[in-house]
Amino acid sequence: MTFIWTTIGAILTLSIYSFLYKDNPFYKFAEHLVVGVSAGYYLVIYYFNYIHPNVFSPVFLLEIGGEPIGFGSFLWWMALIPGLLGVLLYARFFPKIAWVGRWALGIYVGGYAGLGLSPVMQARVIEQLRANALSVAGVEDPFAAMTNLALAVGIFAAMIYLLVVKRNLGAKNPLAKVGVLVVSAVIAYGGWLVLSLISSAGVVSLTNILLVIGLLGTLSYFFFSMKHKGILGGLARVGIVFLMVGFGASFGYTVMSRISLLIGRVGFLIDWVGQIRGIFGA
Amino acid sequence: MRREIPLAITFLIGIFMLVDFFVPHHVVSSSAEEMKQWGTIVIAASILLGVGNLIRVHFHKIRRRREGWGYSITTLAIMGVMFFFGGPWGTIEEGSAFNWMFLNMQVPLQSTMFSLLAFFIASAAYRAFRLRSAEASLLLIAAIIVMLGRVPLGQLLTRSWPEAIQLPNMTEVIMAYPNMAAFRGILMGAALGVMAMGLRIILGIERSYLGGEK
Numbered sequence: 001m002t003f004i005w006t007t008i009g010a011i012l013t014l015s016i017y018s019f020l021y022k023d024n025p026f027y028k029f030a031e032h033l034v035v036g037v038s039a040g041y042y043l044v045i046y047y048f049n050y051i052h053p054n055v056f057s058p059v060f061l062l063e064i065g066g067e068p069i070g071f072g073s074f075l076w077w078m079a080l081i082p083g084l085l086g087v088l089l090y091a092r093f094f095p096k097i098a099w100v101g102r103w104a105l106g107i108y109v110g111g112y113a114g115l116g117l118s119p120v121m122q123a124r125v126i127e128q129l130r131a132n133a134l135s136v137a138g139v140e141d142p143f144a145a146m147t148n149l150a151l152a153v154g155i156f157a158a159m160i161y162l163l164v165v166k167r168n169l170g171a172k173n174p175l176a177k178v179g180v181l182v183v184s185a186v187i188a189y190g191g192w193l194v195l196s197l198i199s200s201a202g203v204v205s206l207t208n209i210l211l212v213i214g215l216l217g218t219l220s221y222f223f224f225s226m227k228h229k230g231i232l233g234g235l236a237r238v239g240i241v242f243l244m245v246g247f248g249a250s251f252g253y254t255v256m257s258r259i260s261l262l263i264g265r266v267g268f269l270i271d272w273v274g275q276i277r278g279i280f281g282a
Numbered sequence: 283m284r285r286e287i288p289l290a291i292t293f294l295i296g297i298f299m300l301v302d303f304f305v306p307h308h309v310v311s312s313s314a315e316e317m318k319q320w321g322t323i324v325i326a327a328s329i330l331l332g333v334g335n336l337i338r339v340h341f342h343k344i345r346r347r348r349e350g351w352g353y354s355i356t357t358l359a360i361m362g363v364m365f366f367f368g369g370p371w372g373t374i375e376e377g378s379a380f381n382w383m384f385l386n387m388q389v390p391l392q393s394t395m396f397s398l399l400a401f402f403i404a405s406a407a408y409r410a411f412r413l414r415s416a417e418a419s420l421l422l423i424a425a426i427i428v429m430l431g432r433v434p435l436g437q438l439l440t441r442s443w444p445e446a447i448q449l450p451n452m453t454e455v456i457m458a459y460p461n462m463a464a465f466r467g468i469l470m471g472a473a474l475g476v477m478a479m480g481l482r483i484i485l486g487i488e489r490s491y492l493g494g495e496k
Contacts, residue, residue, distance in 0.1 A: 005386065009390055012390075013390070013394050016394045016398060017394070017398065019398060020398070028350065028353050029353060030391065032353040032354070032356045032357040033356055033357070033387075033391065034388075034391045035336070036356060036360035036361040037364060037383065037387050037388045038388060039333050039337075039361050040363070040364025040365050041368075041384055042329060042333060043330065043361070044364060044365060044368035044369055044374060044380065045368075045374070046329045046330055048374060050322060050323060050325075050326035051326050054322075054323050055323060078316060082320040082324060083323065085320065085323070085324050086324050086326070086327025086328075087327070089324070089327050089328055089331050092331075093338075098493075099284040102284070102288035102492050102493070103291055104328075105288060105491055105492070106287075106288035106289070106290075107291060107295055107321060107324055108320075108321040108324045109292055109483060110291060110292030110294070110299075110483065110484065111295045111299055111317055111321040112321065113292070113479070113480035114295060114296035114297060114299025114300045114302075115299040116476055116480050117299075117300055117481070118300065118303035118304075120476050120477055120480075124469050124470060125470050125473050128466050128470050128473075131466070132463075132466060207458070210459045210463065211459055211462060212463075214459070214460055214462075214467070215463045215466050215467050215470075217463075218466070218467025219467045219470065219471065222467065222468075239464075239467070241417075241420060242460050242463050243464045244417045244418075244424070245420055245424040245460040245461065246461040246464030246465055246468075247421055247464075248420060248421040248422065248423065248424025248425040249424045249427075249428045249456050249457055249461040250461070251403075251425045252424065252425040252428030252429040253432075255400065255407070255425070255429055256429055256432050256433070258396060258397055258399050259400050261393045261396050261397035261400070262397035264393060265390075265393065265394050265397050268390070
């Protein structure tokens with residue numbers, strides 16, 4: 001019996017992979033099967049997890065979690081009202097009264113808009129800022145703290161210069177030449193600091209600097225209220241660099257997850273072929 | 283009145299949810315909890331509405347014998363089977379027929395569908411990773427390091443290198459710092475957008491969720 005189910009599974013798997021050649025009836029069959037199975041699954045899960053215990057059971061069976069409730073009681077009404085709001089959504093099947101479905105929409109759109117404001121501010125802005133408000137010093141030693149800070153300022157100044165000043169003034173401008181000298185000195189000093197700070201504390205402060213500059217750059221890139229020129233333009237360029245590395249890393253992760261699924265399915269097919277060989281004694 | 287009443291409901295519920303955050307009184311918080319419960323029920327009803335719409339579309343397709351109507355029978359039949367085994371006559375507990383169908387049909391079929399994307403991602407990668415600019419090069423380098431750094435091959439290739447530049451360690455650094463900085467920025471930007479949109483909805487400036495008709 002297991003072999004029959006495995007064979008059906010293998011045929012369906014091969015049907016889906018047949019799409020790599022071109023769209024065909026086997027793929028379409030498997031595709032519709034996936035849609036049907038998923039829709040049936042969500043139909044059952046949402047009904048039994050939400051609608052049945054919170055609406056059907058209190059309103060029609062007069063019980064909540066096995067405890068009896070009175071018909072027309074407060075709890076009964078508190079189950080009936082959201083149930084009716086849910087039913088109102090189905091008014092869109094009848095064009096003349098479709099607009100009453102908006103009442104239910106108003107409840108959850110308004111609810112989630114209000115609910116989202118404060119927690120979103122708290123969790124995704126303030127907490128993220130707090131997590132990024134890192135010590136660029138990273139160490140308790142004042143000398144190390146100062147040198148790390150100098151390194152942070154140096155790297156930042158060098159980035160801004162390289163990205164903005166040289167472009168705006170032209171490489172032949174005297175100021176640009178002085179700038180090249182200053183930036184070279186800062187980079188050389190920074191390099192020396194990097195070498196001298198290759199200790200755990202030094203690495204921590206460097207990575208903190210990376211996080212702070214990366215966040216500033218990314219936020220600048222998405223700041224569209226001003227033209228991306230001057231310092232903002234430079235920061236936005238830095239942001240692009242971080243975004244590209246981030247997108248590349250996410251892409252790599254996504255590819256690996258899909259490949260791991262593919263490996264799982266190919267492993268299943270290999271097992272199936274092994275079963276066939278076992279049955280036919282090949 | 284067809285638009286004003288829903289706008290008023292949205293405003294009142296939205297403001298009430300905001301008040302709940304700032305007024306930690308049990309009357310307010312228990313009422314807000316009840317509202318959240320209502321929202322959950324409405325969402326569940328809307329998902330069932332989506333399934334209902336799917337049934338309607340496929341039913342019409344079969345009735346009018348449109349192209350591919352045979353496949354629609356497959357969709358409706360298997361949906362019916364799932365509902366039969368999980369619905370009022372069945373159970374969704376572990377070991378039930380419904381659970382068996384979930385584990386042996388939905389999970390493998392969906393994972394096969396998603397694994398199909400590996401091939402399309404490969405062709406998308408070819409287009410995205412052609413070294414046309416410095417930014418594309420960064421994308422390529424970061425992706426290659428992360429991909430190789432997550433498999434044993436990456437470790438094998440670089441195991442004789444200094445520890446700091448071995449691919450698995452470089453992957454960790456990329457994920458923890460540049461990637462974290464970029465996605466933290468995106469997260470904060472998106473959060474500010476969500477808040478702005480939330481305010482627009484509560485104040486009735488954003489009305490697209492009401493649909494186009496009067």
